[in-house]
Amino acid sequence: MQKQAIFQSRLLPYALVAPQLAIVLIFFYWPALQAVIQSFLLQDAFGLSTTFVWFENYIDLFKDAAYFEAIVRTFFFSFAIAVSSLSFALLLAVMADKPLRGSMLYRTLLIWPYAVAPPVVGVLWIFMLHPSLGVLSRYLRNMGIDWNPLLDGDQAAALIILAAAWKQISYNFLFFLAGLQAIPKSVFEAAAIDGARPMRRFWTVTFPLLSPTIFFLLVVNIVYAFFDTFGIIDTMTRGGPGTSTVTLVYKVYSDGLLGGNLGSSAAQSVILMVMVIVLTGIQFRFVERKVTY
Amino acid sequence: MVEEEGFRRYIAHIILWIGIAIVAFPVYIAFVASTQDNALIANGQMSLLPGGHFFEVYYQTIFVGTSGSTREPVGNMMLNSLVMALLIAVGKIAISIISAYAIVYFRFPFRMPIFWIIFVTLMLPVEVRIYPTYKIVADLHMLDSYAGLSLPLIASATATLLFRQFFMTVPDELLEASRIDGAGPLRFFWDTLLPLSRTNMAALFVILFILGWNQYLWPLLITTRDDMQTIQVGIRKMITTTDALTEWPIVMATAVLAMLPPVFVVVAMQKLFVRGLVETEK
Numbered sequence: 001m002q003k004q005a006i007f008q009s010r011l012l013p014y015a016l017v018a019p020q021l022a023i024v025l026i027f028f029y030w031p032a033l034q035a036v037i038q039s040f041l042l043q044d045a046f047g048l049s050t051t052f053v054w055f056e057n058y059i060d061l062f063k064d065a066a067y068f069e070a071i072v073r074t075f076f077f078s079f080a081i082a083v084s085s086l087s088f089a090l091l092l093a094v095m096a097d098k099p100l101r102g103s104m105l106y107r108t109l110l111i112w113p114y115a116v117a118p119p120v121v122g123v124l125w126i127f128m129l130h131p132s133l134g135v136l137s138r139y140l141r142n143m144g145i146d147w148n149p150l151l152d153g154d155q156a157a158a159l160i161i162l163a164a165a166w167k168q169i170s171y172n173f174l175f176f177l178a179g180l181q182a183i184p185k186s187v188f189e190a191a192a193i194d195g196a197r198p199m200r201r202f203w204t205v206t207f208p209l210l211s212p213t214i215f216f217l218l219v220v221n222i223v224y225a226f227f228d229t230f231g232i233i234d235t236m237t238r239g240g241p242g243t244s245t246v247t248l249v250y251k252v253y254s255d256g257l258l259g260g261n262l263g264s265s266a267a268q269s270v271i272l273m274v275m276v277i278v279l280t281g282i283q284f285r286f287v288e289r290k291v292t293y
Numbered sequence: 294m295v296e297e298e299g300f301r302r303y304i305a306h307i308i309l310w311i312g313i314a315i316v317a318f319p320v321y322i323a324f325v326a327s328t329q330d331n332a333l334i335a336n337g338q339m340s341l342l343p344g345g346h347f348f349e350v351y352y353q354t355i356f357v358g359t360s361g362s363t364r365e366p367v368g369n370m371m372l373n374s375l376v377m378a379l380l381i382a383v384g385k386i387a388i389s390i391i392s393a394y395a396i397v398y399f400r401f402p403f404r405m406p407i408f409w410i411i412f413v414t415l416m417l418p419v420e421v422r423i424y425p426t427y428k429i430v431a432d433l434h435m436l437d438s439y440a441g442l443s444l445p446l447i448a449s450a451t452a453t454l455l456f457r458q459f460f461m462t463v464p465d466e467l468l469e470a471s472r473i474d475g476a477g478p479l480r481f482f483w484d485t486l487l488p489l490s491r492t493n494m495a496a497l498f499v500i501l502f503i504l505g506w507n508q509y510l511w512p513l514l515i516t517t518r519d520d521m522q523t524i525q526v527g528i529r530k531m532i533t534t535t536d537a538l539t540e541w542p543i544v545m546a547t548a549v550l551a552m553l554p555p556v557f558v559v560v561a562m563q564k565l566f567v568r569g570l571v572e573t574e575k
Contacts, residue, residue, distance in 0.1 A: 005465035007398050007478040016395035017407055020388040020453065027445040028414050031425035038425065092312045095305040108560060109313045114570075115555035116320075117507035119525045120548050123532060124319040127326065127545065133337045135322055169316060171570075178571065198301065227420045231509040235529045249420050253510065256424045265424055272421040280415070 032273070038266035057267035066243060067251070067268075074247040077161060078225035082218055085165035089172030090214075094202065096173075097180040107177065114170040118231025125163035126236045149237070153244025156237045160245050163236065164229045171224075172217055179213035180206070219283045223276065248272055320552065327351070327546035334541045346542065354546040359531055367547050370524040373442075375554070377512070377523060378505030380443035382498050389452035390490065394482055396453075397460040398468075415450045419511055427514050437521045442512055446505065451573050452497055459493050460486070496569035499562050503555040524551045 042053040061067045096106050116124075128136045131148040140147040149155040183206065191201045230249050233239060239246040239254060246254070252272065256265030322341075326334055329344035355368040395401075396408050419426065426445050435441030463486065471481045512523045522530075528547045532539050559566050 003397055003461070003465065005468040006400055007468075007481075009399060009478060010401075012478060013395040013399035013401045013404070016399075017392040017411075020392040020411060021407060023388065023444060023448045024411055024414055024450075026429065027426060027448040028417070028422075029410075031422040031429055032417065034425035034428065035422050088312070092309060095308045095312075098302065098305050100302060100305055100309075106309045106313070108563060110309075110316060111563070111567075112556045112559050113316055115503050115507070115559045116552050117509060117525050117555070119509050119529050120551050121319075123528055123544060123548050124323050126532070127541065128319055128322055133334055133339065133541070135339055135341065138337065166316070166319070169312075174567065174570065178567075227418050230420065231525070234509075234513075235532065249510075252421070253423065257514075262424060269421050269424070273417055276417060276421065 035266045035269045035273075038262060039270045041266075042263050053263075057263045058271075061264060061267055061271070066246075069243070070246050070248055070251050073157075073245075074226060074249075077157070077164070077229065077247060078222045080161045081164045081168065081225045081229070082221035084161065085168040085221060086172050086214070086217060088165070089169045090176050090210075092169070093173050093176035093180055094206070096177055107174075110173050111170045113167055114174070116167060118167065118228050119235045121163050121167045122232040122235030125159060125166070125232075129159055151241055153241050156241060156245050160229065160233055160236060163232050164225060167228075167232075168221060168224060172221070175213055175217055176210070179210050183209050216283070219279060223279055226272075226276070248275075320549075323545045323548045327354075327542050327549055329542055331540055331542050350542045350546050351550075354543050354550065359540050359543050365519045365522055365527060367524060367527065367543075367550055369520060370522050370527040370547075371550060371554075373439075373521060374506050374523040374525070374551075376439050377442045377508065378502050380439060381446050381505035381508075382501035384443060384447045385449070385452050385501055386494055386497055388447065389450075390456050390487075390494070391482075393453050393456035393460060394486065397457055398478065411450045411453050413450075414448060415454070419445060423510065423514060430515055436515050437518045441515050442508075442521075442523070443505075446508060446511060452501070455493065455497060455572055456490065459490060463489060492565075492568075493572070495562075496565045496572060498569075499558055499565045500569035500573055502558060503566075506555050 039057050040052055040054060041050045042056060043050050092110060096103055096110070100106070126134075126149075128134050129140075129147070129149060131137055131150055137147050146152075147155065149159045187205055187209070188201060191205045196204065226247070227249055229247060230253065233245050233247065233250055234253075237245045239250050248268065249272065252265050252268045255261050255268065325341060325343050326339060327350055328347040329339060330346060333339055333344075354366075355371075356366050358364050358366045392411065396404060430436060430441045430445065433441075435444070467485055468481060471485055476484065507525065508523070509525045509529075513526050513529070516522050516526060524547065528544065528551060531544045531547060
């Protein structure tokens with residue numbers, strides 16, 4: 001699709017795109033290229049000399065059990081966060097879609113956590129579930145659970161998933177509600193006339209009609225779990241205890257900064273880039289984004 | 294309209310209020326903790342009702358900061374976050390709207406390659422290229438500066454695509470009309486297109502402001518001086534998970550202060566927020 005009515009000018013368009021082009025080239029393409037180059041280099045321990053090592057950094061990574069664990073962990077986190085957050089948000093959206101008094105108020109009260117930053121989410125949840133002073137830890141201990149996410153890796157992982165899913169509820173709720181409101185009400189009426197009970201109406205009518213939204217949100221949630229959980233993890237567990245909450249992004253960060261292993265960190269960056277490109281590709285290819293509001 | 298039985302409606306109300314309670318509970322606890330005495334909290338004796346230290350704690354948080362880890366007043370951190378968020382939002386809108394204008398309203402060599410160069414940036418968040426980007430910012434002597442905080446985050450295509458999409462829907466007659474009135478490309482942009490884009494710009498601004506305010510990994514890497522810290526980075530340095538010396542009331546007050554501006558924006562400008570969120574995902 002192209003405009004028919006246009007302006008003629010030789011230099012002006014270049015002047016107009018120049019600022020964005022400059023920023024994109026300097027802060028996007030150049031670093032991305034550097035990451036690719038760096039991933040083929042190996043630096044000695046003192047950073048004095050670098051040698052070109054082809055795919056050694058990549059091969060080392062895939063031989064590294066810790067990296068493999070981080071991949072599995074990241075996918076597990078993504079899946080757990082997406083499923084728990086999506087199902088709870090869907091329940092709320094279905095309820096809020098009913099003709100209820102005060103439905104605008106409900107929407108307002110449910111969407112604001114979108115604005116809470118990941119590190120703040122981490123602080124809020126670690127405070128509530130801190131082993132020694134958390135207000136919720138008392139109840140867990142009274143129930144006989146030996147709660148200590150700072151020492152127990154599984155509990156730490158559960159805490160991260162819980163906090164990350166909590167933050168994402170509002171986003172999912174908003175898009176589910178938009179998706180539900182886009183379904184013509186006559187469809188429900190027809191199903192009701194056919195005698196379908198509400199539960200049945202949900203599974204046979206609402207859910208299938210909502211599937212584009214669900215798929216779109218699934219991809220968004222996975223990308224979210226890949227990247228935005230960094231702030232949550234860094235304030236809550238810093239990857240620990242041990243490496244039980246180290247995700248792929250966290251590993252890029254900690255290997256590059258703390259370990260000083262820039263070659264490996266760069267190779268990890270490149271692998272992440274490929275993963276994101278694939279995810280975005282899937283999204284563009286399959287998602288019908290017909291969400292209207 | 295399908296009739297809902299009264300009983301089902303009650304259930305819906307109850308589930309929604311449970312949802313609201315779950316969503317609000319952590320924030321309520323944070324607020325309560327920010328009004329209490331640290332000794333009480335450290336003992337695990339925290340009350341679930343607000344305490345009497347509200348003014349004292351918030352005064353110290355905003356103007357003094359913690360006495361231990363980082364001695365930076367949170368007021369200053371908020372200022373840094375504000376400047377960064379505004380630079381990101383305004384900068385992105387400004388450079389995107391003019392490049393979208395060029396791409397839609399002009400035909401020039403390399404138009405499509407340029408569009409694709411910008412478009413591809415959609416796919417890669419800053420997290421995957423942090424160290425190389427860090428190095429460039431360091432080479433340009435932009436560490437610990439507002440330019441370093443904001444410029445790398447401005448490099449993305451969402452806004453450009455949004456404006457491009459919007460410009461395509463603007464009727465051609467408008468351009469013909471202003472051309473008859475003798476307006477050149479800049480006049481048309483300023484007098485016609487910009488006023489028409491106002492709602493889109495506002496919606497985008499709301500989203501970008503929130504995203505900018507909430508940035509974490511990037512500021513964490515490139516700020517070394519305490520007085521350049523943003524609030525999201527500052528709060529992390531306040532908690533030392535192994536250390537009993539964390540001043541929890543101040544940490545929680547900081548958390549509340551960190552949430553306040555973006556949450557206010559979402560609630561006060563809900564229409565624009567929803568619009569911006571839905572549009573930027575297209």
